[in-house]
Amino acid sequence: MCELLGLAFNKPISPGLSFRGFRHRAGGNKHGWGLAAITPTKAQITKEPIRADQSTVSQSLRDDPTLTAPIFIGHVRLASRGEVNLQNTHPFTRRINGSDFVFAHNGTLSMEQSARPALGGPWTKIIRQMVSTSGRSHRAG
Numbered sequence: 001m002c003e004l005l006g007l008a009f010n011k012p013i014s015p016g017l018s019f020r021g022f023r024h025r026a027g028g029n030k031h032g033w034g035l036a037a038i039t040p041t042k043a044q045i046t047k048e049p050i051r052a053d054q055s056t057v058s059q060s061l062r063d064d065p066t067l068t069a070p071i072f073i074g075h076v077r078l079a080s081r082g083e084v085n086l087q088n089t090h091p092f093t094r095r096i097n098g099s100d101f102v103f104a105h106n107g108t109l110s111m112e113q114s115a116r117p118a119l120g121g122p123w124t125k126i127i128r129q130m131v132s133t134s135g136r137s138h139r140a141g
Contacts, residue, residue: 002090002106003029005074012039012068020062022074026052029076032089033058036102037069043102044069047089052076075104082108 005022007015019035026033033055034047052058061067075090082088090104 001029001080002075002077004104004106005035005072007072007074009070012070014065014068015072015074016062016065019058019072019074022076023052023055023058023062025076026054029078031079031084032075032077032086034075034090034092034104035061036071036073036091036104037067038071038073038102039069043093043100045091045093045102047075047086047091049077049084049086049089073102073104 003022003025005018007013007018015035015037023033030051032047032049033052034045035058036043036045038044046057046061048055048057073091077089079088091102092104093100093102095101
């Protein structure tokens, strides 16, 4: 199953140590990796549909002291559905009501699933809009 990494701080930090360990979660999640560095003004997403621990790009992010942000979202993917490609690799962004949001998830989102009342609250509307703007189901694993 895919795995997620979330880091949140009150000031910008480097994900160094946490991302260094997270990259090695790729042993059981060999179908892609991604890291979003989120600041109040932008989100920088780097991702590839290959193992994180075999990626020179993820290695360079791990060792880059200039990569800082107060929030990071990481994802390593084990594909149980969907193709192994960049489009199915997380994190990803969606524009909702004029604002950009960064998402990563496990499983498959579809219109049928997002319409279930069990989710409830404002998330139902957000997921419906996210799925409809992608024009298809979004698959993580």
